[in-house]
Amino acid sequence: MAYFIVVLLDDKRFAKIKGTELEEKVQYMFGGELRCLNVEVSEEMKDRILKEFDTARIDSRGAITDVPVAFLRELFNQVVEKKDVGAAALEGVLAKVDEIKELAAKESEFLPAPEIEV
């Protein structure tokens, strides 16, 4: 099975890759309702991610999900910095694993709710 991690692109994130070679790699999902980049993950890298983050799981599409939000934010930073949607970006993320885990520990207590009327 091929594994991947989806990096969602809101307008702010999209602005950071507009005009770069990454823009050509943007994918549109759900009838164009969502923009994203798919970061390819090797078998070995998948095992490393699952080992480091015990909430991580693989969904039916082969996507690695339920990693901390800090992981996903750093992955986007690394994708932009390395201009890569594969191993280089992921190695960059895992190089900061301690920092991410520290942030993730706080995330497991609190995440700010969106300001929408309920």
Add this chain to the structure above:
Amino acid sequence: MSSLIIERPLPHGGRLVERVIRDKEVAKKMIKGCPTYEIKPTLHYETGVPVRNVYREIMSICYGFFSPVEGSMKKAEVERILKERRLLNDWIFPYPLVFDISKEDYKNLGVEAGDRLVLNLKGKPFAILDIEEIWEIEDPEQLAHKTFGTPEDNPEVVKEPFNKKHPGWVIYRSLQPIVLAGKYTIINEPKFKPPFDRFWYPPRKAREEFDKRNWRTVIAHQTRNVPHVGHEFLMKNAAYTGDVEPCHGILVNAIIGVKRRGDYPDEAILEGQEAVTTAGYIKEDRRLTTMCLWDMRYGNPLESLLHGIIRQNMGCTHHMFGRDHAAVGEYYDKWATQILWTEGIPSFGFPKPPTDVPYGLQIRPQNMREFSYCPTCKEMAYSESCGHKREKLSGSFLRGMVAEGVQPPAIIMRPEVYKVIVKWWKHFNYPFCNEKYVINKEKELEVDLEDL
């Protein structure tokens, strides 16, 4: 009347178990002079975090969800379940259910077979256990392995050895060594707190509700999740089965109890399911959201067997099963549940499907494949119908989107459902189950009790 018409099945075992005393004076007499034990949550054998509360099993047994089970199991019954998934009275059942206590508590209680033990919950009398046998779990790790199976013993469906990453395995591994076996009786009915109270339909009440709604055929939908549109389409389409007409009703039955970190809070699951109906995506007179108390074991085919039992007891004629039913990780084949219900799993004691063995079930499986978004059809499409390339939907992907603060497009999650998630997110300061939620929930529980 057509001979093809399907009648509502009898409860599993032939009669509904109901072990609830409603007369407080009778209850007081029943417990006079009896020793008392305060129910404690089962704590993770390594971390000490709650993983189960036996009160949920007592509730589900005494209100008949688990009929014909009537109490905590004797050693011979547990051994038979582990060998062939049958109770001592021959009816099929997937899991050992026991009232376990520590050796220290056992010593302090000083009870023996023949004694009646009063079980307190939140400091108030809740139930009694009439002890018939006391036995010891010698090796909880072996019990856990035997409960879920191993790749060697159950090669048809078990793909990986179970371990401490599996929450159901952890429950059995964490059991205390002394089992007090015998029948439970609730002597002081707990009162459900909102929002749980309006979703409480124990089997007798569920059957009465089906009568009121003129539902002859009802298809059950198992959930431990806030629904996305893929779930909604699964429900709508599975309900086209029935007999000479589509199923009259769709029964959503949410499993309420300790969940995995990252699952949605129970409150959001129930109200999110309800929102599908109140917002009109499925008519209110066609769909009912209910719950059952149970700390999920995530046992895929075995869990599906329990689900079949629960929903047959509630009066359902059909049960929808999908991929990775009640599963976590890759321990089981992703179609293990459907294999059980179409072929059987001999190593688990089912040479034929559970509907085709003696003392089996009557509820009919409706095995479904997957719904996903088709950009060509511009709608949710069924994997076995649509010939285009589709985009798979997954709950995990949606959770990631929610955590990042991105509202999912309406094509994959209804805005009314998303609002429910945010409502409970604001309440708990977190969108999913985390350690704090689980610890607090196990302290507060879903119920309160009055004085007896």
